């Protein structure tokens with residue numbers, strides 16, 4: 391059977407021998423007869439060849455292997471060192487080639503030169519290149535379970551740091567900036583190559599693996615209160631609010647300025663005291679939840695007939711820009727500008743400092759995450775013979791079950807790095823070894839295991855246990871408890887179902903879900919269940935016809951209750967959930983007539 395040949399996904403024709411075509415195309419590319427951006431993939435199972443030359447394919451370089459020998463010789467390496475040979479020369483000579491994901495399927499890649507065998511087609515430059523950008527930045531990933539490395543890569547994305555050097559000039563909707571970010575003491579070569587030490591997103595903590603009066607149970611962590619007062623893990627949160635003087639059809643438009651008393655939904659004179667005459671707040675003003683930052687009025691939503699006597703401003707409604715209902719801060723910047731459609735446009739950036747507090751989340755680079763359970767004054771913390779107190783304490787049980795040996799290795803490496811004033815290399819497969827760290831510790835008079843004797847901060851008594859203490863990079867994650875805390879008594883409800891709104895941003899109710907409902911049923915707490923599901927939710931009183939069971943109506947003019955179906959006046963008030971009434975209405979709309987059979991309460 392002939393082989394189908396596809397170029398950039400389109401069938402171009404057929405060939406007698408697919409395998410031969412693929413290898414001759416590859417030979418042409420290596421000889422420079424075809425562009426080096428061409429990739430050829432042969433699928434034996436479907437007997438198809440895919441030639442790809444289009445843009446947008448991620449590709450990666452590999453060393454070509456022929457007959458079990460790497461084409462990159464020691465001679466070439468020397469020339470590269472001297473600067474006589476360059477990268478593109480290697481690509482031109484066919485020593486190095488760029489493969490896309492499809493062509494990679496046809497390869498057999500050796501990780502190290504020593505492992506090369508006859509059947510290998512390519513050789514990695516460095517074994518670390520089997521990892522992606524995110525996981526290659528984690529030190530010692532080869533010592534951990536794969537799911538922990540993936541989690542760690544996830545935590546790195548959630549960590550607070552210096553996300554952009556020009557954050558002060560930007561108007562990001564949301565942004566966190568860490569105070570005093572530090573580059574890690576133990577880092578990888580990939581981390582350095584990406585320049586991340588200039589965009590650090592964490593700090594080096596002194597960590598003791600030790601339980602503290604049961605406060606760091608499970609994944610909770612105990613932090614040094616004095617370290618936090620010295621700005622450890624402290625960050626600033628920015629939020630940008632924006633508003634526009636919009637134009638509407640019919641020549642009407644919004645107006646910036648302090649609203650007049652007679653506009654609809656006027657918030658009262660106190661609400662506008664912080665505004666200047668132009669209706670805009672000044673930088674460095676303290677703002678509280680729901681504070682007006684830009685005064686604005688809008689034309690009415692629905693146009694009415696304009697009579698000669700109407701005062702136009704009477705119908706205008708208040709539409710000021712306010713802070714969120716659960717956020718406060720300080721006005722950081724006010725920017726007056728013009729929108730693309732040429733209208734006045736105002737952006738207000740609000741900042742708020744976040745000091746780590748109980749409930750805030752921290753993580754190391756090994757999928758070891760936890761929330762603060764207690765802040766302890768430094769004088770009450772255990773200390774070493776040198777008087778060093780830990781910044782953070784994790785529970786020893788966090789290590790064995792998760793098998794994150796890299797966590798311990800980084801603590802050891804961090805300790806060695808702080809002792810000999812150097813950075814340590816944690817690159818996968820080729821970084822510094824445990825033995826090297828142990829030598830440094832030994833030469834500085836520490837136990838090579840990293841264990842030390844600690845003394846109780848409150849009693850001064852020696853703790854009779856070997857305690858592992860070291861330095862490790864910890865990240866503060868953006869799940870701040872102050873941005874999650876939420877409670878509600880009364881509040882807004884949805885228009886359609888009359889039930890409380892959902893979500894913190896909308897001042898929503900706390901959901902009593904199906905499983906919680908089942909618990910109440912199982913416990914027999916009928917009155918509590920009724921209160922939660924009806925009284926505190928979408929209670930409504932509807933009229934029901936006792937004769938035919940359909941919903942009745944009230945004629946306000948005649949003051950009469952009747953049934954629109956059978957015209958009976960035998961109507962009763964029934965308490966029910968509005969969602970149920972909605973269900974009945976929706977069933978009627980698809981041609982089903984639900985009937986409610988009424989009974990007396992005692993029956």
Ligand SMILES: [Zn+2]
Pocket residue numbers: 935936937938939940953954955956957958
């Ligand atoms: Zn009826």
